[in-house]
Amino acid sequence: MKKVFTMLICLVLAGSLPGQNMSSILSAGDKARYDGIMSALQRHDYLNAIIELNGFIPGYSTYWDLYYNRGIARAGLNDWIGARRDFILAKGSGCKMENINYLISKQALVSFILKELKQEEKLDSLREFRPVIEPGDIIRGALRPERTCFDVTFYNLTVKIIPETKSIEGSNSICFKTTTDTKIIQIDLFPDYAIKSIKWNDRDLNYTRNEGGIFIDFGETIPAGRDEKITITYSGVPMVARKPPWNGGFVWEKEKNRWDVGIACEHLGASSWWPNKDHLSDKPDSMIINVQVPAGYQGISNGNLASQTAIADGYTNFEWKVSYPINSYNVTFYMGDFVNFNEQFTNSFGSYQMDYYVLPKNLEKAKKYYTQTKEILAIYEKVFGEYPFKKDGVGMVEAPFEGMEHQGAIAIGGEYGKSNNRREYYTKDYDYLIIHELAHEWWGNAVAVPDMADAWINEGFATYSEFLFAEEKFGYPEYIRVAASNFGSVMNIWPIVGERDINSNTFLGNDIYTKGAAMLNNLRCIMNNDTLFKNMIKGFYQKYKYRIVTTSDFTDYVKDYTKADYSDFFDIFLYKTEAPILACSYTIDKGNNLTFTYRWSNTGINFTMPFCIAVSDKEYIRLTGTSFLQTYRYKGAKTFYLVNESRYDKEKVPANSFTYYWTSWPF
Ligand SMILES: [Zn+2]
Incomplete structure (x- = not known):
């Protein structure tokens, strides 16, 4: 998923300083001194600015500007504890700037973030102002016997998109193998959908619903090791996204009377639009997705298009086959007037197809924009290994929201690099959005996590991939520039490893991106052996591709690979809020x-x-x-x-x- 916030200092200290017009009350000598302090700040000479302010403040102790400016100087040194002290003094001396509250109070900062994301959640003061854990979070997030008793092997999903009523209807056939004897299994689907039937070998099964969980009763014990199939038929009105992709749901765009529809549901959950075992620990080995759209529209999804068939009611069924394991949140569809163009990527092992789906009005722009894709792919193949989903190919689809790493069908919003994307820290030829989202095919999609608590692996590695891209493409100084830009966005609100078993929203506050990447950079600096570090990252990828990986799998891997003990380092960067x-x-x-x-x-x-x-x-x-x-x-x-x-x-x-x-x- 795309990162939501950019520089923290920009966020916290945004806007020009209104100040108390100090210059007008100062004597000529003090004015020169004050101007010297201001110019030291502008030169980023923070140490001298602080020393000068310390001498200056006693004569003007009621003026909040001085504390505020010293706070900015301390923030420039990453002396955040000292900065916080100064911002408290500034506020106590009459500073009314709202932004100051975000630095003084974690509660205010988290409330600000939730407001930006249009999320209405109560905060829990006993858990460092994380959102309150609701019963539904536990139903979704925890692994109980009803979930650990079976392993999903295959989904055959059909979803009909009905734009007139902004509703959907469909079915999912779930193939699974029981791993322990069981009578009841849990499947997930948001409570606002109606379930028409749950069938097992033509038998209707009974079930109960609790929050987003459907507890399906087979009426008899199914022994471990059996392959079974159930089919759930359902319909309803999906939740509309308030701020996609971060606060997800359906996006129903309409331009010149033509629909452009899509879904983003990471963290929200795939069970917000189709019934499945909505826990990150279990992926099907492969999947079929039938997207049914009104005739005249295209229905795009993950994997390869297997067939396109006219069906009843003036609809067309687009059947897509995914040949690899896939996360439930990566399963997607796009309905629109797409045109397709493609190219082949060739490496030393062979070649695979790269498909682009764009709206006709953007065809020329998109063709130019996507000339960067091959180069980015080539760099990732060099540093991590071959693209993991060759049989499905690479796919990028124009989306009515900013980027999301839907496997083999990456959502590309942002008007092909033209949007107000402050994170385009490359040249005009390379867009951060592709660099980031494509990296997720390796990190997040091929190597995947079992719990939102570990989502820093997805975002931290994808963000660090941006650093590596810059280094490979432009050299070490650009690596430093990208690193600096990311360090400046670290917020240190919570540890980047989240709380387990509650579908923790570790995306809040950005640190799984920026601090995750900073941790990898710092680890590389400590190891001080680039060959060893880069081989280790490649080895970690190779070991865990198509598998599930936890935070401790990563730290254990580093320990095995380097024969060094970094436990104090991992402890502070992964499990503590504050930095060393x-x-x-x-x-x-x-x-x-x-x-x-x-x-x-x-x-x-x-x-x-x-x-x-x-x-x-x-x-x-x-x-x-x-x-x-x-x-x-x-x-x-x-x-x-x-x-x-x-x-x-x-x-x-x-x-x-x-x-x-x-x-x-x-x-
Ligand atoms: Zn991401």
Whole structure:
């Protein structure tokens, strides 16, 4: 799924500072001093801005601008604890800016995010203001015996799209193998749909419904190891998406009297539109999807088109075959006036087809836009291994919402790179949207997670793939630029590994993307051996493709591969909200001797991580911190700063030194 928020500092501190017009009340001498502070801030010289403000504030202690600006300077150093203190002082001194609340209060920040996503959920103050767990979350998220007793092998889904009434009707035949003796199984479908029948070998089965769960009673015990099939027939009005893809559901667009319809349902759940075992731990080995649309429209879905048949009521049935395991949330359809064009991708093993479905008005634009796809594919095949769904081919479909990684039928919105997409951090020839969504075919679709708690693997690896694309295509300095852009969006609201068994909405707050990718970057910096790191990522992919992977599978894999113990590192980056803090201090004496002391705090005792300092604004030096105090000395230093996402020269950053972390200072 596409990331929703961009730079955190932009989000939190958006807008120009109204201020209290300090300049008008200052004496000439103080005005020059104040202007000096402002220009230090503009130069990103945060350390000196803080030191100067510390001297300035006592004379003007009632002016909130000063605390606010010092907060911004501290935020520029990633001294978020100090920044928060300053923003509280600014608010206490009369600052009325709404944005300040997002930094002071987690509750306010989460409420803001939910408002942006048009989600109405109550927050739980006992769980760090996560959304309250509702009974339906447990029905959806937990693995109980009614679910672990069977393994889905195949779905044959038929869905008829009825635009006039914005409703659907259909059926799903579910083939499964029992893994333990059972009398009852759970299938999921949102409660607003009517179930016409549930059939087992022409026998109608009884069932009860609880929230989104359908508990189906076979009336007898089915022994373990049996292959069975049930068919559920249903109809209803699907939920309309409030902010797709993040707050999902159906999208019913109409332009010039022609429909353009689609669905995005990650986290919301596939059971919002078709009955299935809606738990990430179980994927069918393959699937058929019949999309039925009014004659004259195309019905596009995952996999390959097997047949197109005119059926009753002036409808056309488009039958699609998926030859691989597929996540329920990746199953999709698009109804519209699509035109198709395609090309072949050839690698050393053979070739496969790349299909594009676009609205006719955008055909020329799209043909130009998609010239980048082959290059992106080639880079991912190089760094991860061959495209995982060759038999189904690559597919991209114009969608009435921004991107979503529907397997073999990726949703491409955003008007072919022309939308207000602030995350296009490449040249005009490469769009972040394709780079990100295509990476999901490897990460999220081929390698998949069993619980939303582990969704950082999908988004963290897809986001880190953007870094690797930049590095492969443009070189290491561009890798640094993409990393910096991502670090600046980390929010640190909750740990990136979410709560298990409740269908946790780990997408809220973005960190599964940005902090997940930052964690991978930092791990690479710590390992300080690019060949080892890149082979490890490739090996991890190869081991887990078409399989399910948990967070501990990943950390165990790293441990096995490197024979090193990174448990203190994983503990803070995966399971803690806050980042490691570099506790540091520096002086430059009259003889230009720099003394810099540093150590990692807020971490386990075995935590070790490199970072980068700049001396005299030209020399970038990689240092490795531990939890023990160290001192670094340098002769002939004119200036000093820490290199981070707010202040860096991408050309000068030494290999494996640009890490994400917080800081604290004695001033
Ligand atoms: Zn994504």
